[in-house]
Amino acid sequence: MRWSTLIGKWFLLFSAVILFFGFQSSVYAAAVGDKLITPETGWIRFDDKDPLVKRSNGTWGFVPSMEPTQTYQGGYYYSRDQGAKISFSFTGTKFRLIAPIYKLQSSDITVKVDGVVVDKYSTYSATKLVHQAIVYESALEDGKHDIEIINNDAGKELEVDAIDLYGSGKLVDINAPLHLNATGGDSQVTLSWNAVGNSDSYTIRYGTNSGNYTQTVIVTKDVYGHYVIPNLVNGTTYYFVVTATLNGVESSYSNEASATPQADEKPNPNPSGERAILTIYLTNGTEKEYDLSMLEVNAFISWYDGKDLGVGPAKYKFVKTWNKGPFKNRTEYIIFDKILTFNVDEY
The missing domain is CATH 2.60.40.10 (Immunoglobulins)
Structure with a gap:
């Protein structure tokens, strides 16, 4: 065999090996079933002991561990009851469930997203034991999502050792208002x-x-x-x-x-497009009448409702833009306790 041919073949083989390993390293990502002691780049991990992770519908025990490769942050909760549920809410797109795979684990686990059953998975294995494994992964539209993990295998263990969220994802209170x-x-x-x-x-x-x-x-x-x-x-x-x-x-x-509230540079007499006459009847028999935009009327009603519940300032101010005379500003205050009733007549 000619040396040039042999060298050419070795060069092609060496290039193929480099290409193969280079390709593998560039696309590698952890998959379901893999042990993952720390979250991958771009992900953040939350422990199952986080108060925003809820456990219900069962009796729950705790498995402690001092070995960092065995459990995340010292242990995890588990339940063997059918119907036992782990629930959490998060904002973001992707989540992973980290838990052990073993013969003690449940083979029938339901995943509900935003109240809808979307999938099932198993953490049971008769032949292997893997701690801190990825047992489930899902990608969703960006936003807030409510997740429920439910055990259907009576006598077998349900647990979530940790939750990995992608990017800027974070756990949130399931009942907390969003996007204030x-x-x-x-x-x-x-x-x-x-x-x-x-x-x-x-x-x-x-x-x-x-x-x-x-x-x-x-x-x-x-x-x-x-x-x-x-x-x-x-x-x-x-x-x-x-x-x-x-x-x-x-x-x-x-x-x-x-x-930051700011005074209108050019006051618009009709900012909402609709106006009303607000007539306030006071306990001393006096009537106060104001020609206001509906935004201003709604602001007064919001203050009144809040004060009726015992919160907010005791008086409400009306800034007069009419009959100002020589004055720079004219402000009239209405005391809550002096209001008998009021009418709103829209026009």
């Missing part, structure tokens, strides 16, 4: 957030320092799309969070949102 948004107006801020199903009410907390909420307003379950906080100081930044209450239990906080 705050928009500043003239002496007021308008809030909106995603509705929480079956909520009894919402609680708004706010203040002038991030994370320090000094004011509280309890509002009805129907105002999540548009709620006005009135009587704020223009030029001051306010920080807001919202919680939902279901069956007497208050959720964790929503995201924090902030806004």
Whole structure:
């Protein structure tokens, strides 16, 4: 054989080996069944002992471990009851369940996403033991998702040692309002957030320092799309969070949102396109009449409803833009305890 031919063959073989291993390393990703002690790049791991991971419908025990390759962060919870459930909510796109594979484990586990059964999986194996294995993986549309993991195999163990979320995904309270948004107006801020199903009410907390909420307003379950906080100081930044209450239990906080009320540079006499005459009847027999936009009327009603529940300032101010005379500003205050009733006549 000629040396040039032999060298050519060795070169082709060597190139194929390099190409094969280069290809393998560039596309490698952990798969279901693999042991994964630490999350892959781009993923973040949450322990099953996180308070946002819930366990229900069964008797739960705890398996401790001091060996870091055996369990994540010292152990995991398990249940052998049929119907036992692990549930959590997250924002993001992808999640992985990390758990042991062994002959003690359940062979029939249901996965529900947003209340719908989407899949089943098994962690049972008669021949092998794998700790911290990927036992299930799913990709979803970006957003908030409620996950339920349910055991259908009585006498066999259900557990989730850890949860891996992709990218900026994070665990969230299943009942916490999402996407709180705050928009500043003239002496007021308008809030909106995603509705929480079956909520009894919402609680708004706010203040002038991030994370320090000094004011509280309890509002009805129907105002999540548009709620006005009135009587704020223009030029001051306010920080807001919202919680939902279901069956007497208050959720964790929503995201924090902030806004800075500002005076209108060019006041629009009809900002909403609709107006009304607000007539307030006071306990001393006096009547107060105001020609307002419906946004202003709704702000007054929101204050009145909040104060009726015992929260919010004791007085409401109306900034007069009529009959100002020589005055720079004219402000009239209405005291809550002095209001007998009021009418709203739209036009």
